[in-house]
Each structure stands twice: as C-alpha cells, then as structure tokens.
Amino acid sequence: MRQLLVFALARIKRLSVVEADDGVDGLRKLAAGKFDLIITDINMPIMDGLKLVKRIRSDAVHKDVPIIIITTEGSSEDRQRAMSLGANAYITKPIQAPQVIAKVKELLKIE
Amino acid sequence: MNDERPKKRAKDKRTSDAPVDLTKEREAFVRTFLRKGVELTEDLLRENDVLQSQLSSLQIENARLRAQVASDDAIRELLRTVEALEQEKKELMQRSRELEQAKDKHQGRYTEIEQELNDLANLYVASFQLHVALAPRRVLRNVKELLAQLVGAESFVIYIVEPDGKHAQPVGSEGIAESELGPVQLGAGKIGESLATGIASMQTAAPLTGGTLEEPLAVIPLQADGRCVGAIAILSLLAQKTSWASVDEELFHLLGAHAATALIAASLFSRTSGPAAALAGLREQLHLE
Incomplete structure (x- = not known):
C-alpha cells in the first residue's frame, strides 16, 4: 500500500517521495540520486527488502542513510534479522500513518 | 506689743552700731552669696549637661522610633505587595490549570483528528485500489x-x-x-x-x-x-x-x-x-x- 505511505509522508513538510516498484527498481533509483531516508517492505518481487537493506549498507553513498522496514512479518526473529542487517526501524502492518510519521521524523530529526 | 518694739529696735541698733562686725558680716554674706552662686551655677551647669545628655538620648530614641515607624510602614507595604502577588499567583495558577485543561482537550481532539485523517486515508486508498x-x-x-x-x-x-x-x-x-x-x-x-x-x-x-x-x-x-x-x-x-x-x-x-x-x-x-x-x-x- 505505497499510496497510503505516500499520503502519510506528504503530511511531513519539505519531504519529497520517490517510489520504486521493487528492490531492484529501488537500487536503480538510489543510484540516480541522493536520499535522506529509505522505507521498504520485506516481501517484494525480484529483490526482497532484506537483500535491499544489505545492498544499501554496502553502498558507499547510501550506507549511512536510515532505513525503515514496514512489513507484515511481525515475529521477533524477523525483526532481529532486519535490524542486524542494518535497518534502523521496524514497523509492522497494518500501516498506521501516525506511527510511520513519528518514526520518519525521529530518524530525520525534524519537528 | 507696742512696748516690745522699741526694745527690739534698741537691740538692732546696738548691733548695727558695731561697724566691724557688720563689715565682717557683710563680707561673709557676700562670700556665702558668691559661693552659693558658684554652687548654683555649677548645679545649673551639671543640670544642663544632664539635660543635654537626655535631650541627645531622646533625639536618638526619636530618630530610632521614626525609623521603626518608617520600617513598619515599609513592612506593611511589602505585606500588601506580597498579598497582591499571592492573589496574582493564585489567578495565574488557575489560568495555568485552565490552559492545561484546554491543552489536554485540544491534544485529545488533535489525536482524534489525526486518527480520523488516518482512517479517511485508509478508506480513500481502499476505494481507489478497488476501482482502479x-x-x-x-x-x-x-x-x-x-x-x-x-x-x-x-x-x-x-x-x-x-x-x-x-x-x-x-x-x-x-x-x-x-x-x-x-x-x-x-x-x-x-x-x-x-x-x-x-x-x-x-x-x-x-x-x-x-x-x-x-x-x-x-x-x-x-x-x-x-x-x-x-x-x-x-x-x-x-x-x-x-x-x-x-x-x-x-x-x-x-x-x-x-x-x-x-x-x-x-x-x-x-x-x-x-x-x-x-x-x-x-x-x-x-x-x-
């Protein structure tokens, strides 16, 4: 439900959002620009979210960019795995816009 | 009575008739008078000193009392100020409580609106996804x-x-x-x-x-x-x-x-x-x- 996320993020001022269809598309778009924050699902076609996190953490330009994972996978093992790979936050679905907004603001250090 | 008067006069006359004694008597009187005068003067001077000292003490006491009265006035004024400030503090505390309540109310309303907005976004996305x-x-x-x-x-x-x-x-x-x-x-x-x-x-x-x-x-x-x-x-x-x-x-x-x-x-x-x-x-x- 990218649309819902985009709605939520639109409520944070001075934030522009670039959408990607899957992990590979995400890496392609990352290579074309510089980003302050990355939000990804785990279950995605072609390249899943965990592989994407791993690739981003080995990328010189974006290795320090905060990553939020939003997923239906709610087990503590999934969470630990994602965090050990380098994710900065782990949010479980169903998506709650206030929760996402609060986490984005916290990671971007904005009021 | 009339018979005694001439006798006394005779006696007085007898005394005044002795010039030497009179002179001595006069001198003694004068000395006594002068001594008494000196004593009196000295007494007066002492009395004056005492009075001066008392006056000085009284002036000091007066000044102290005046200062105390002034101080009491200042204290009374300060107490009035304290009372006014206490009242003002009470009013401000009441206002603060009211603002706190209003803030809580607005915070609650804000949370409700946030939730409603979130719900509406969910419904919009759902509707959009169904019909797209x-x-x-x-x-x-x-x-x-x-x-x-x-x-x-x-x-x-x-x-x-x-x-x-x-x-x-x-x-x-x-x-x-x-x-x-x-x-x-x-x-x-x-x-x-x-x-x-x-x-x-x-x-x-x-x-x-x-x-x-x-x-x-x-x-x-x-x-x-x-x-x-x-x-x-x-x-x-x-x-x-x-x-x-x-x-x-x-x-x-x-x-x-x-x-x-x-x-x-x-x-x-x-x-x-x-x-x-x-x-x-x-x-x-x-x-x-």
Missing part, C-alpha cells in the same frame, strides 16, 4: 492487499454466490490451503448465514485468535444492486494485531459495498475489447440520443 483495476485478477489481488495490509488479515477467503443462488464458491484466498476450501451453502454455518442474510458478523472478544472456516473472526457480505453476491471470511489476523481497529468496520462497509461492483465491472470489462468498446452505447443507455 479493470481486470478481475487485478481487482481480486487488490482486495487481498487491502485485507492483508490495511486490515492486517493473515488468512481469509473470498466467496462469490453461484448463479443458482444456493451456493457460493471461493474465488480467492490467502493463508489457507486451497484443498481446505469448498463451496458454501447459503444459510449454512456462519459464512452461509451472512451470504443468505447479507448481515456482517465480527467477533469482538479479544484477543482475536483461532478463527476457522466454521467460526471465522469476521464475515463481510459483498453487496451489489441490493443483493448479497458474495462474502469475505477472515479466519485469522497478523500476530501483532490482537483487536479490531476503529477503521476496520468502515473498511468492511467499504469492501462490502464496492468489492462486488468492482469485480462485476472488471468481469464485464474483460468481455469487451477495451475501454472504448465498453463505453459503446453509453449514450443510448443514458437516453441522450
């Missing part, structure tokens, strides 16, 4: 996504009523093996009842776990043209979701009212050769020609 697709598979996929990602359903089945109006067949599912699924008779079991009556059912006892095909956590009848043409049965929710959210019921209403029409539209559209063909004859149908 014109391929039956895509509509079905979007319904599944809505159930999984907005409601947080882990396993669920979507049924469509057969043309005979007696049974409903599963057309999509998630989190349950297809081998477990089969047709549902209208009126039989929880799902069949909802299909027959068009009335939704939702379990409310938390935690919402352990739903089955016989006892689903929720059944949402799908309506089209005032008739129940299908149902969504939610069997279990994601582990992290233990109760229904405020928006869930609204989402169920929306799915109930729109999912079937979206599927009907997609089904009809799939039998045409494209949007233009699907719209052919619309003007006649609208009685515009």
Whole structure:
C-alpha cells in the first residue's frame, strides 16, 4: 500500500517521495540520486527488502542513510534479522500513518 | 506689743552700731552669696549637661522610633505587595490549570483528528485500489492487499454466490490451503448465514485468535444492486494485531459495498475489447440520443 505511505509522508513538510516498484527498481533509483531516508517492505518481487537493506549498507553513498522496514512479518526473529542487517526501524502492518510519521521524523530529526 | 518694739529696735541698733562686725558680716554674706552662686551655677551647669545628655538620648530614641515607624510602614507595604502577588499567583495558577485543561482537550481532539485523517486515508486508498483495476485478477489481488495490509488479515477467503443462488464458491484466498476450501451453502454455518442474510458478523472478544472456516473472526457480505453476491471470511489476523481497529468496520462497509461492483465491472470489462468498446452505447443507455 505505497499510496497510503505516500499520503502519510506528504503530511511531513519539505519531504519529497520517490517510489520504486521493487528492490531492484529501488537500487536503480538510489543510484540516480541522493536520499535522506529509505522505507521498504520485506516481501517484494525480484529483490526482497532484506537483500535491499544489505545492498544499501554496502553502498558507499547510501550506507549511512536510515532505513525503515514496514512489513507484515511481525515475529521477533524477523525483526532481529532486519535490524542486524542494518535497518534502523521496524514497523509492522497494518500501516498506521501516525506511527510511520513519528518514526520518519525521529530518524530525520525534524519537528 | 507696742512696748516690745522699741526694745527690739534698741537691740538692732546696738548691733548695727558695731561697724566691724557688720563689715565682717557683710563680707561673709557676700562670700556665702558668691559661693552659693558658684554652687548654683555649677548645679545649673551639671543640670544642663544632664539635660543635654537626655535631650541627645531622646533625639536618638526619636530618630530610632521614626525609623521603626518608617520600617513598619515599609513592612506593611511589602505585606500588601506580597498579598497582591499571592492573589496574582493564585489567578495565574488557575489560568495555568485552565490552559492545561484546554491543552489536554485540544491534544485529545488533535489525536482524534489525526486518527480520523488516518482512517479517511485508509478508506480513500481502499476505494481507489478497488476501482482502479479493470481486470478481475487485478481487482481480486487488490482486495487481498487491502485485507492483508490495511486490515492486517493473515488468512481469509473470498466467496462469490453461484448463479443458482444456493451456493457460493471461493474465488480467492490467502493463508489457507486451497484443498481446505469448498463451496458454501447459503444459510449454512456462519459464512452461509451472512451470504443468505447479507448481515456482517465480527467477533469482538479479544484477543482475536483461532478463527476457522466454521467460526471465522469476521464475515463481510459483498453487496451489489441490493443483493448479497458474495462474502469475505477472515479466519485469522497478523500476530501483532490482537483487536479490531476503529477503521476496520468502515473498511468492511467499504469492501462490502464496492468489492462486488468492482469485480462485476472488471468481469464485464474483460468481455469487451477495451475501454472504448465498453463505453459503446453509453449514450443510448443514458437516453441522450
């Protein structure tokens, strides 16, 4: 439900959002620009979210960019795995816009 | 009496008649007078000193008393100021409490509005996703996504009523093996009842776990043209979701009212050769020609 996320993020001022269809598309778009924050699902076609996190953490330009994972996978093992790979936050679905907004603001250090 | 007077005069005369004694007497008197005068003067001077000292003490005492009176006035003034400040503090505290209450009220309202906004965004996205697709598979996929990602359903089945109006067949599912699924008779079991009556059912006892095909956590009848043409049965929710959210019921209403029409539209559209063909004859149908 990218649309819902985009709605939520639109409520944070001075934030522009670039959408990607899957992990590979995400890496392609990352290579074309510089980003302050990355939000990804785990279950995605072609390249899943965990592989994407791993690739981003080995990328010189974006290795320090905060990553939020939003997923239906709610087990503590999934969470630990994602965090050990380098994710900065782990949010479980169903998506709650206030929760996402609060986490984005916290990671971007904005009021 | 008259006889004695001359005698006294005689005696006085006798005394004054002795000049030497008189002189001595006079000198003695003068000395005595002067000594007394000196003594008196000295007494007066001492008295004056004492009086001067007392005056000085009194002046000091007077100054002290004046200072004390002034000080008392200042204290009284200060007390009045303190009292006024206390009153002002009390008023400010009251105002602060009122503002705190207003802040809490506004904070509560803000949270409510945030929640409403969030719910509306969910409903908007759900509505958009239902009607953006014109391929039956895509509509079905979007319904599944809505159930999984907005409601947080882990396993669920979507049924469509057969043309005979007696049974409903599963057309999509998630989190349950297809081998477990089969047709549902209208009126039989929880799902069949909802299909027959068009009335939704939702379990409310938390935690919402352990739903089955016989006892689903929720059944949402799908309506089209005032008739129940299908149902969504939610069997279990994601582990992290233990109760229904405020928006869930609204989402169920929306799915109930729109999912079937979206599927009907997609089904009809799939039998045409494209949007233009699907719209052919619309003007006649609208009685515009």
